[in-house]
Amino acid sequence: PRVSVKVEKREKNHADLEISSAAVSDSALYYCAPRPTVTENTSALYKNLV
Template sequence: LNLKSDCLIIIIINSDYSINQPTRVQKASEHEMVKLHCTYSTNSLQWYRQYPGSAPQFLVFSTKLRKEKQSTKETNSVDLIISSAAVSDSALYYCALRPTITGNTRTLYKNLT
């Protein structure tokens, strides 16, 4: 008996939502203020931090705080500010449109732009 099964997966992406974190690498000296910028077009945004070899950590949830005009589209902007940088702040920081942390600690989950 030879059984063959096919599977079709359809992913629908809502293009009305966008997120942009323009700075890829940010360098800072100790005690320096660091500002990480993120713009988004939904009602809320989350910031996460991930140390090498560790699971992402939730930092902050934000709703519409500051509006910006980009082209013809209105967006919201939230800066993550580290007031006095320390070596222990060295990590991957990213913003996401919806809650991102799951039980899988080996994979970085990130909403792509």
């Protein structure tokens, strides 16, 4: 995968986002959601996984 996240157990408020082979088109503001943020029915989000 081109994108990976590393979380240190000692640093609970710190995570590193790594993008391999980064290009100018990857420039963006990336947000971190360390826990689920969807509060409604999530079954629709995963319907294509089965």
